[in-house]
Amino acid sequence: MSTFSRRHVLAAMTGAALAGSRAWAADDPWTTVYPQILKRIQPPKIAAKQFEITRFGARADGKTDCTDAIRKAIDEAARVGGGRVMAREGAFLTGAIHLKSNVNLVVEKGATLRFSPDPKLYPIVLTRFEGLECMNYSPFIYAFNQQNIAITGGGTLDGQASGEHWWPWAGKRGARPDDPNQRKARAALVEMAEKGVPVADRKFGDGAWLRPMFIQPYRCTNVQIEDVTITNSPMYEMHPVLCRNVIARNVKVSSHGPNNDGCDPESSVDVLIDGCTFDTGDDCIAIKSGRNADGRRLHSPSENLIVQNCVMKDGHGGVTMGSECSGGIRNVFAQDCQMDSPNLNVALRFKNNAVRGGVIEHVYMRNVKAGQVAQAAIDVDFYYEEGEKGSFTPVVRDVEVVNLEVKKCTTPWSxxxxxxxxxRDIRIRNCTFAGATKPPVAENVEGLKLDNVTVNGKPVTA
Known part of the structure; x- marks a missing residue:
């Protein structure tokens, strides 16, 4: 073993238990757990009857407010037992769209739903903002306690967020000093959650500057988002919360504003993200389960999630766990993805700390190719944000990465x-890391196992 590898990989490890929690070939979750998850995840069954939004008063001129027309079409479809609410060619201006059970919102190729920048068109609803439940502006497309809902069709969903609308509320890059922003309201929400203020009393909206999400099914079952393009979101693009049986397939996300995560399943079970393309201003995919006391109050983990056949371009992390992980995250499978951008920071990322205190476990990645990432290819960081300044124990354990090929990175793993x-129990097997400018980092790690791993062409063994 080279001096380079021994000094930087082993020196900081505590109690280096070289055997992982399971043998390489024994009880392989890809053959035992993954197939069962995939089998359970099925698209909703929705009637084929069509309801044209133009029949209810919508106009495809990009100027007429079609909010009421779309609502009437959805109501009628739901009233008769379900169907397909159709937006055909043209641009339709709208406010919040609230889906109901057994309704598929079909935005056909050549059609665009343009969401108004007027906050008054987004009524106050129960939502989740950065892992905290509150009453705030409705997400652009929202559903609460519904089942069998879908958004499909090949068209475009344009949030029209920009440096003039929605994004300045974050108070981040590009915001002018005199722009109103979310900082005061965000701090108040964090304090309310820590004090256990009832959610119904956590009222925001007008004057609080907390941005709405783009698509947020909340406590829904059987959700499908497929064959649409999402652009210019105020905040997270796809954000299923407390949902079960969710499919995001062949979705193209291109949105570079602050906190513009591509797909953030939160406290959700049986989720498939398949064939999607992410070009984002934050994490491409970030799996979450609630922040701090609020996440522990709901105690609803995200579990049984599959990410496959996706393309990750710009973004903070390709596949990320956290940082809102207080409810726990487990059984995550990621495979056959392509990641490549000088503006993609990390391929596989874990964010946790002593304030979150979440348990993240049983995470498996295989067959991923990364042309380049700007920082570490694999990153586990317990020092994220508050770091050790808390009383809850962060946990990351049983992580396996197989057949990861990275052509350029700052460091292979941190x-x-x-x-x-x-x-605990990080296993890296059959992986190659090229173009690394700094050595790998392992601080306070137990059970790091390396098998057939090369860094800059040289084998590295534990």
Whole structure:
């Protein structure tokens, strides 16, 4: 073993238990767990009857407010037992769209739903903002306690967020000093959640500057988002919360504003993200389960999630867990993805700390090719944001990465646990890391196992 590898990979490891929690070939979750998850995830069954939004008063001129017409079409479809609400060729200006059970919102190729920048068109609803439940502006497309809902068709959903609308509320890059922003309301929401203020009393909206999400099914079952393009979102693009049986397939996301995550399943079970393309201003995919006390109150993990056949371009992380992970995250499978951008920071990312205190476990990645990432290819960071300044134990354990090929990165992996809470059982097998400018980092790690791993053409072994 080279001096380079031994000094930087092993020196910081505590209690290096070289055997992982399972043998390489024994009890392989890809053959035992993955097929069962995939089998359970099925698209909703929705009637084929069509309801043209133009029949209810919508105009495809990009100027007429079609909010009421789309609502009437959805109501009528739901009244008769379900169907397909059709937006055909042209541009339709709208406010919030609230889906109902057994309704498929079909935005056909050549059609665009343009969402108005007027906050008054987004009524106050129960939502989740950065892992905290509150009453705030409705997401652009929202559903609460519904089942068998879909958004399909090949068309475009344009949030019209920009440096003039929605994005300045974040108070981040590009915002002018005199722009109103979310900082005061966000701090108030965090404090309310920590104090256990009832959700119904966490009222925001006008004057609070908390941005709405784009698509947010909340407590829904059987959700499908397929064959649409999403652009210019105020915040997260796809954000299923407390949902079960969710499919995001062949969705193209292109949105580079602050907190513009591509797909963030939160406290959701049985989720498939398949064949999607992400070009985002934040994490391409970020799996979450609630922040701090609110996540522990709901105690609803995200579990049984599959990410496959996706393309990740710009973004903070390709596949990310956290940082809102207080409810726990487990059984995540990622495979056959392409990642490549100088503006993509990390391929596989874990964000946790002593304030979140979430358990992230059983995460498996295989057959991923990354042309380049700007930072570490694999990153586990317990020092994210508040770091050790909390009383809850962060956990990341049982992570396996197989057949990851990285052509350029700053460092192959950066694994940083606490002395009191080591990162445990990380297995890296048949992986190549080229173009690394810094050595790998392993601080407070137990059970790091390397098998057939090369860094800059040289084998590295534990």
């Amino acid at each position: 694994l940083r646990g606490f002395k009191s809470a080591p990162v």
